[in-house]
Amino acid sequence: MGDTERLFDALLNDATTGKRTPAECLALCEVQNPELVSSLKLALLVRTVTLDDSERELARANVRQRLTAVLDSAESTRLESRSDVISPARSARRRIVWMRQLAVVAAALAFVVLGTWLLTDAAANALPGSPLYAIKRADEAVELTFAWSNQMRGEVLAQIALHRLSEARAEAASHHTTRAVALMGESNAATQQLIDLAIATKTRTAHDGIINDSLTKTLQAEYAALAQAQSDGQTWLAQLLLHNVSDQQSALSAGNISIPLEGAPTPTIPAAPIHLSATPPAAATPRPTPRPTPPIKPTPDSNGSDSGDHGHGGAGSGNPNSGDTPNSSDGQ
Amino acid sequence: MNDSDAFLVAKAARRDRDAFSQLYDRYFERIYRFVRLRVSNQADAEDITAGVFLNAWRAIERFSPKHDASFISWLFRMAHNALTDRYRRHHDVVSLDDSTLMESHESSEQPEDELESRLTIIALQQALRILTSEQRGVVLLRFIEGLSAREVGDIIGKQEGAVRGMQFRALEAMRRALLLSREGDALG
Incomplete structure (x- = not known):
């Protein structure tokens, strides 16, 4: 640093610190280095420059306000980001949000369950050709799939058999012969499965009341349908039912199963063979099975087989295969 | 209010806003004046000054009395850098306008x-x-x-x-x- 610069700094510092007045500094500079006076004068003049007080104070307040806002915001963000510091209000808000979500899910679930129940209920009486019939069949399939016990499976099979029988009678009444025949076949198939289940259950364990009750209900419905068909003059339907009953009785006999059928109406079996072509009203009358009408087998009781259910005594009164054989009871 | 810069800086470094507020009151005028006399309007000067103090708050832990001459020099350096960045970004003619209020005190x-x-x-x-x-x-x-x-x-x-x-x-x-x-x- 040269002498000029050193002198300049010293005088400027003296003026700044108040060691000398600006006039004294300038006078001393005039003596020691006249060429430096103009620069020192200017520097001292610049030193006096300041801002307007009102502007400065306004700016101070504005900047403070902005800083406070930013720091408050940053502070709240930092606190909220800490998982271990959750204010009660925030916790309550979270709980309310969670409960709202739960309520929405519960409402949606209730809506689905109620809708499904209403739809299934409406489809219970649907007939083939109805838009709801597929739902009815799907519901049956689901129930059968999720029937995880023999008893439940028996009940579902009985329900299916009854549904098909009811549908077959309705279709027959509407002269939809082809549909009725098909549905009768499905009803018989379900009943046969129910009989197989009853035989299997009896073989493995013991007499199962629930399965037998289901079977009884199914057979009684068939007999009732048979009687109704006979009284209505639906001989072709009666003969189909008769064939089914005959098959089922054979299966029951083979499995040594005795089903009490108390209170079942005694059907009047038309004289065999019945020629379906004589009675079906529709053109699409199904051709009967060429096999001869099987004779109605007597109940295991009358057959002499030991079912262990002799005491029930229902077969003799309500069973079409009882002593009132179709042939002998031809009232037509 | 007579606390030294080092004491206030140490407290501010521990997120003491009161201490930083005292530093702000102590040095706002000088920083604002330095900025204001290099930009053309008050709003820009407030923006830059606010940025200087905000950066100071965020980085105050890095202030070292051993390496930095003084806290005010540290603030001036941040202000100078902010002005330089602004000049480079905007190619702004950093100048005093006629409305800049200056007076002799x-x-x-x-x-x-x-x-x-x-x-x-x-x-x-x-x-x-x-x-x-x-x-x-x-x-x-x-x-x-x-x-x-x-x-x-x-x-x-x-x-x-x-x-x-x-x-x-x-x-x-x-x-x-x-x-x-x-x-x-x-x-x-």
Whole structure:
């Protein structure tokens, strides 16, 4: 640093610190280095420059306000980001949000369950050709799939058999012969499965009341349908039912199963063979099975087989295969 | 209120907002003035000043009395960097506008009154306006803020000698501008 610069700094510092007045500094500079006076004068003049007080104070307040806002915001963000510091209000808000979500899910679930129940209920009486019939069949399939016990499976099979029988009678009444025949076949198939289940259950364990009750209900419905068909003059339907009953009785006999059928109406079996072509009203009358009408087998009781259910005594009164054989009871 | 800078800085580094508020009150005027005299309007000056103090709050843990000359020098360095960045980004002519409010705070008994009688405040504004941004920074830090050439060098990233050279060139340029202004006034 040269002498000029050193002198300049010293005088400027003296003026700044108040060691000398600006006039004294300038006078001393005039003596020691006249060429430096103009620069020192200017520097001292610049030193006096300041801002307007009102502007400065306004700016101070504005900047403070902005800083406070930013720091408050940053502070709240930092606190909220800490998982271990959750204010009660925030916790309550979270709980309310969670409960709202739960309520929405519960409402949606209730809506689905109620809708499904209403739809299934409406489809219970649907007939083939109805838009709801597929739902009815799907519901049956689901129930059968999720029937995880023999008893439940028996009940579902009985329900299916009854549904098909009811549908077959309705279709027959509407002269939809082809549909009725098909549905009768499905009803018989379900009943046969129910009989197989009853035989299997009896073989493995013991007499199962629930399965037998289901079977009884199914057979009684068939007999009732048979009687109704006979009284209505639906001989072709009666003969189909008769064939089914005959098959089922054979299966029951083979499995040594005795089903009490108390209170079942005694059907009047038309004289065999019945020629379906004589009675079906529709053109699409199904051709009967060429096999001869099987004779109605007597109940295991009358057959002499030991079912262990002799005491029930229902077969003799309500069973079409009882002593009132179709042939002998031809009232037509 | 008489706490030292080091004490307040240490407290502020522990996120003590009251301590930082005291530092703000202590140094706002100098920082704002330094910024205000290098930008063209009050709003920009407030933006930059707020940014300086915000950055100071965020980075106050990094302030080291051993490496930094003083807290005010640290703040001035951040202000200088902010102004430099602004100039580079916007290619803004960082200058004083005519509405910049400047006045002398010296009493009428001071000898500067004699100078002031010849050099008006407006002429001084015009003289400062002709300086480069860096020259103006040096002039403001050296003569208004009263920092040493070494401190100014630390702030603007120059050697002490370079700062001295810049200050004399700036003063010479201002002197010529003022002479021209006076000659113009005399002719007018």
